[in-house]
Amino acid sequence: MSYRAPVEEMAFTLRHVAGLDAVLTQGGHEMAPEDVTAILDEAGKLANGVIAPLNRAGDRHGATLQDGAVTTAPGWREAYRAFVDGGWNGLGATPEHGGQGLPHLMAAACTEMWNGANLSFGLCPLLTAGGIEALTAHGSADLKARYLGKLVSGEWTATMNLTEPQAGSDLALLRSRAEPIGDGRYRIVGSKIYITYGEHDLTDNIVHLVLARLKDAPAGTRGISLFLVPKVLPDGTRNDLRCSGLEHKLGIHASPTCSMAFGDAGGAIGWLIGEENRGLACMFTMMNSARLNVGLQGVGVAEAAYQHALAYARDRRQGRAPGAPETSAIVAHADVQRMLLTMKASTAAARGICYLTAQALDAADGPEGRAAFERASLLTPVAKAFATDIANEVTSLGVQVHGGMGFIEETGAAQLMRDARILGIYEGTNGIQAIDLVTRKLPLSGGATARAQIATMRRVAEGLLKDGSPGFGHAAARLRDGVCSLDRATSFLLTTLGSNHPDAALAGAAPYLRLFGLVQGAACLAQAGLASSAVLKAGDTDPACGARIALARFFTENLLPAAGGLEQAVIDGGAFVEDAAAVLAG
Template identity: 80%
Template sequence: MSYRAPVPEMLFTLRHVVGLDAVDPDDAEAILTEAGRIAAGVIAPLNRVGDRHGTPFADGRVTTPPGWREAYRTFTEGGWNGLSAEADHGGQGLPKLIEAACTEMWNGANLAFGLCPLLTQGGIEALAAHGSDDLKARYLEKLVSGEWPATMNLTEPQAGSDLALLRTRAVPVGDGTYRITGNKIYITYGEHDLAENIVHLVLARLPDAPAGTRGISLFLVPKVLPDGTRNDLRCSGIEHKLGIHASPTCSMAFGDQGGATGWLIGQENKGLACMFTMMNAARLNVGLQGVGVAEAATQRALAYAQERRQGRAIGAAEATSPIAAHPDVQRMLLTMKASTAAARAICYLTAAALDASKGPEGQPALDRASLLTPVAKAFATDLANEVTSLGVQVHGGMGFVEETGAAQLMRDARILGIYEGTNGIQAIDLTARKLPLNGGATARSQIAWMRKAAEGLLKAGDPAFGQMAARLRDGIGSLDRATSHQLAALRSNRPETALAGATPYLRLFGLVLGGACLARSALAASAALKAGETDPAHAGRIALARFYAENLLTAAEGLEQSVVAGGAFTDDAALALAV
């Protein structure tokens, strides 16, 4: 089956879990409904086409799959590329929360296609925040419209996640421009035929730059210069990958003829701050990619399980039953659906915090967004890998056969935990940088928000909730104790102890936060039913939240133990690995 945008669930999450304060609910519904139509009708049909066709590379040129250029034109002409960009630059000026829901749709429909506008969003934010007035005037409107997409050129052969090892050089010319020379790898959409120009944002070092990350600057290096001539840069090859076959992953060479012309963004040797403006936007969006792919896998697995008949279900009259009637398959499907719903809510919470940071709440909201961003990225993409794997399992042997599409979703999802900062790096960021914000007060505030959801369950007293309140309270207790342990380890100058537990801590944080989000969903659904609403989806939302609490949230205690008592492995890791 093809992807269908889950607009009702998106809207319910926006309204009742996150809080849709920045836009009229009717406007939100109209926007998401139309976005869903574009995602399902224009972008999704190209998903399998792109996976099979790939991106042929010849004579320095990349050809996108059939239908790609027409779909991109439809996408940009509809104004979808600049939803949250300021109206002064041609954008829609909508909240990040609305853009987040749309980003989920584009990537659920077709991850390889959705990558192009995703990177442009990061370029827009970096240029708007740090670019000179001249650069903004020349490039920002083109980026917002999507006429000129953007890329991020960070990684080099010897410098993956360690940016201190970057070697690309930038030499000032004296007229305000710089000559850029060097090589970059893994550049998504570094070359393609969707647009006449591509705006590359490139990290490089000045000749007298300090060593390490303190000596990195960010430059805007266009494929085509303002006078219409071709810049001194080229795509030197594309990677042949496990997944996202229709997204060209390029090696880029700068300066074959003496140096590509570039312009400084921000200040010299301060490129890391500019880069993180891009990266933080991209990290949330990658989390949303995970939600989208998980949703697509869930839809596909559920449709297959309802059609595929094998064995007789307990109590069934017919000789064979749909496999969706068997308890173990139900468990897999519910795990997929509940995990996706939890990841969606966490990503939307992060987007809402970014919106709030631009209003009266200001810095506290920005701190909350900073705390949630690594959780949104890593938790959602880890779940995407797990959910797409379950999708293959539900399909059985047919899941291992390419024609069902389940295998493609699993292949495509695998990159999500790796790019834009591996999930291990996200865990380190959460523990070492975000958890200590305001002495731990930002994290404690988020935990208090979770406690309110548990208290709401107890107060409502709906029998349909089952053990939801108890399991959520248990999970919050585990998270609270693990948080205290991590903060104490950092204060005691025992960073290795804190970092040894960083990955299980992030998983614990996401798991419990997801449970609190689904609890809020259940509370809203219960209230609606008590008010006389007859929508059967409400009972389903309660049942899904209960399943999450009673079957998935129970892992919280084990994760707590891994955080608190599991760090001793660092003492003997070398011995164990040598066996």
């Protein structure tokens, strides 16, 4: 099983779909297009040559726990050292703390590569990136001085400690306790589960960000505080925390998923991040970054599954395609072509959405300000949920393309499907993303943020109509129809939210998110197709341009028609909540 970072397609999407050139200009970054390609090329070399070769062995070996210490799979420490020595850990961090200060867009492309090459490996720097963001935004000057430099360099790693055995997605049920002991310090007592890289042998110290309650804190989520709890204290002594177990999982075997115990000997020492009882707001700074990165994980794994399935389809000979004189490679069969094109087009659509989200985060630091921030807020749940749903679907299709051999572990197709399954669950399940989109993000600025985004999709459809290239087929009409379905569904939900009927809005949340992702993804592919059409009309003969046009046509003509059915599910399908209790009672 091999992976090759699709550098050319990533660079094209960055520039012509997500608008990287404008980001570089507005942000004052002194980077030419060739600099962008050079960075992506170097990242690709690390992903392809160092990280990807460990993927299968890591899945077989896994991480091991003995006497409270976790040992990662063979080769992990050396690969992590190469990653850190190359400066990749601090790609998007501020130069003030040792980072390179590159745009979110560039960091996003590299995140896709690490996780496409090896999802279990890519999880470690992903959590550290979120920790850096939370500490930068909310940490005291002393905590920043003590920890940020080493986190940015990758000398130390970070974790998120949210979930407890009795409190999964409902953080109001957290029981971990914190008690002030003077000098700005707190004692933390409690247990956490599902802590990614909660213990490992890659670095000497691990910086845990832990949610806990103070003694007299308000009930529910309003009474949660966030604490920085290091594995090793500033004086060099070991803190009162330990890994109490490793989960045995369906996938991502090489990523240690830990149960963590804080306070066996009286309490782990920690420091407050932000204000008391305001920890959830601080954690969500980290969580929102993590959600985009999880979407990028989905893109990376889907890309790997597509590459793997395509290579197999080109090699495997079975049956005879129409007009072929002898047994054909299965890639010549129409249904296999349909599956492979679905994999490729869906992956490219998810990539476009994730890159657009990263672009909005970059733009939020510039003249657009609040409007861009709201656009990023709107797109984040779509990026996370749509891209990870796509990862599950694409990796499943990858197994199908392999046929029986896909169900056999030795081909590697099954591992990709197993690894991808977690993506729709952690960092907020995809159902929670749909609720967030409909109840919190859709009403932003009275619905104007969503309307503005829909207007950009409509302009792409108009661009297709104006271009008139026959290679687009019915793409213009199909995209126009999809945008209209999204517009009507959006109006319905905004009206429903304003009429005090939350059940109807919540019932349609998941199909609405899928509808939004389909239409936005189609617009991204169409935008790439329009840019490619302009290149061809200018006299270039790059075959990749023709392929992008064909991919946009495939997506709009074969996948986007589902938009009409999703619209109906949003508007008319919510009656199931009236019958659910009776139907499920038996």
